[in-house]
Amino acid sequence: MVGTLHIIGGGMAGLAAAVDAVGTCKHIVLHEAGSVCGGRARSYDDKHLGCRIDNGNHLFLSANKAIFRYLNLIGAVETLTGPKTPLFPFIDVLEDVRWTLSLSRGKLPWWLFQSHRRVPDMRLLELRSLYKLLVATRNTTVAECLLPGTFSQRLLMPFSISALNTSCETGSAALLGAVVRESLFQGGNACIPWFVREGLSETFVTPALAYLRYMQAEIRLQSRITRIDVSQESPPHQRVTALHTTHGAIPLTQDDQVILAVTAPVAQNLLGEHIPHFTTPTDFESILNLHFRLDTPPVPLGSLARCGFIGVIGGIAEWIFLRDSVISVTVSAANRFSDDNLEHLVHRIWYDVRRACDSVLSYPLPLDPPAQRVVWEKRATFAATPLQNHLRPGPTTLLTNLVIAGDWTSTELPATVEGAMRSGMKAVEILGLKKPILH
Ligand SMILES: Cc1cc2nc3c(=O)[nH]c(=O)nc-3n(C[C@H](O)[C@H](O)[C@H](O)COP(=O)(O)OP(=O)(O)OC[C@H]3O[C@@H](n4cnc5c(N)ncnc54)[C@H](O)[C@@H]3O)c2cc1C
Known part of the structure; x- marks a missing residue:
């Protein structure tokens, strides 16, 4: 094999790059700073709730071509679930109105x-x-x-x-x-909605790592890249010559390449000193997820049974997902609630859940919020404002053997799994790596 491809970051962008590049002429090493891969889309065992939960509910659409390409490559497409038709149940909790948006399948909007x-x-x-x-x-x-x-x-x-x-x-x-x-x-x-059947890691991470290991890629967990060395030539001949990790330096040969798929602040730290005028988004928005654990799994009725989720208008809760005995609520752009009293917020959100779900579940929900886990992802995504969008860099840099990826790069999409994966796949394409077998 000629050279090594070092992929830094085991989130959706890094994993998609690795899955797309594995099997090419390069040996692949994936460096992930954490003890698990997945980044902002991961699952974990929650001791307090006594079950496995995701850091946050993720909803995808059938339009997300990169996600489906990735899941097909790792053999995990069956781990997604949903109504299999473009249906979105909603409730307006202020007006007490329910409806199910039911799009016609074709391009003509009947x-x-x-x-x-x-x-x-x-x-x-x-x-x-x-x-x-x-x-x-x-x-x-x-x-x-x-x-x-x-x-x-x-x-x-x-x-x-x-x-x-x-x-x-x-x-x-x-x-x-x-x-x-x-x-x-x-x-x-x-517009068919999809979400993970079991957990984000079970869909996006575990099968991807199994596939990568089978294809002889090397996965290095707890391998944080702390610094990069750059050659002294003047642009456009500059290249990365070494990666520094907490365990020591990794010298790079002329044939080695790098995909940097870390978060925006980490990329700024690693590249800022080497690339003049390198910009990344600087403002972030949070997402609040609340996972409520019920004693007995309720049986959903009607559109909630068919779809597994419901959209809420007029409350604080925005999307409610039901998975066995866990009711999970998403609140986006949650910086606006950062000064609120958390206990009060949990009660207001539980009130929305009861308004939305009581009449579409087999039994009424308890008046008080049951055991819950609050996951407040402070830097869930960059703030998708026009100004922050201007700050997103393209994939190529002055460094000839380094390409960047991540949901915050200029994908022309907001920060989503689809954007992250497209950026990872684009990075592989830019480096000229192609799989010998086309899927
Ligand atoms: C609560 C929540 C809900 C969301 N809902 C949706 C949704 O419904 N639909 C959707 O499409 N998207 C959703 N998103 C957005 C989506 O999760 C992200 O866009 C996507 O996961 C970003 O992937 P990434 O690879 O670009 O970045 P990250 O996931 O941040 O990955 C970067 C990786 O790099 C690693 N790393 C960092 N520094 C180093 C270093 N120095 N060395 C080595 N490794 C390093 C990190 O540990 C991490 O694993 C949501 C996000 C959150 C937080």
Whole structure:
């Protein structure tokens, strides 16, 4: 084998790069700083709840081509679950209105002309918001594109806050437009919701590591890269000559290459001194996840039974997922709650859960919140504002043997698993590595 490909970071971007590159002419070494891979999409055993949970609920769409390519390569596509049709149950807890958004599968949006399939009380005129998002310029915010009405309130705003993890007032319309272009605009077949059946690690990490090890890649856990050395030549001939880890230095040969798939602040630390004017996003948004453990698994009814989740409008909770006896709640763009009293917040969110679920479960939920785990991911994603979007660097750098990847690089998508994986796959392509067998 000619040379080694060092992949730094075992999150979704690094794993996707490794899975795409393994089997090429390069020996692959994946360096992950933590004791497990997965990064911001991982599962763990929670002693307090006595079960395994994910750091946060993740929802994907059938439009996510990179995710499905990756899962096919590692043989884990069957670990996803969902309604297998473009259905999204919602409740507006303020107005006490329930509906199930039911998109037609093809590109022609027939669902818009059937009132029982669309957002209640929406006017067709409001669809102009979609057009405004599609043609938005780089500095436009989502709020500037949304026309008043229930289509915005009950669909575009919740869709935006989940996709961008940023408020509509500050979120980039161009980034949301890119998501709309790849999903809603392609018709219902591109909008089928999927989520993991068992856990994020069981879907994205464990099968990927098994595949990589089978393909003779080397996985080094607890291998943090602390510094990189760069050759003294002047650009464009500069290259990485060594990686420093907590266990010592790894010299790189002329044939070795590097994919740096770490978080934005770590990339800034490692590359900032070597690459003049290297920028990365600097503002981040948090995501709050609450996992409630019930004594007995409730039986879901109706659309909740069919889909396994429900969207909530008008409360603090935004998405509620039911998996056996665990009810998990997601609140995006959660920096706005950072000064709130946590106990009070948990009670308000549990109140939303009861409003949303009581009448669609086989038994009413307890009045008080049951045992719970709060996971507050402070730097869940970069803040998807126009300004932060400008700061995202492209994959190539002045260093000829190093390419960067990660959800924060300029993928033209917001920070999502799809964006992270695309960036990892793009990095492999830029380095000219191709699998001998096409899948
Ligand atoms: C709570 C939550 C909910 C989310 N929901 C969704 C969703 O519904 N749908 C969706 O598509 N996306 C969602 N996301 C976003 C998605 O999880 C991320 O976009 C994606 O996981 C980012 O992957 P990444 O590889 O770019 O970065 P990371 O996951 O941050 O991976 C970077 C890796 O690099 C490692 N590392 C860091 N420094 C070093 C070093 N010096 N040396 C070696 N290794 C290092 C880290 O330990 C980490 O494993 C969510 C995120 C969170 C937090």
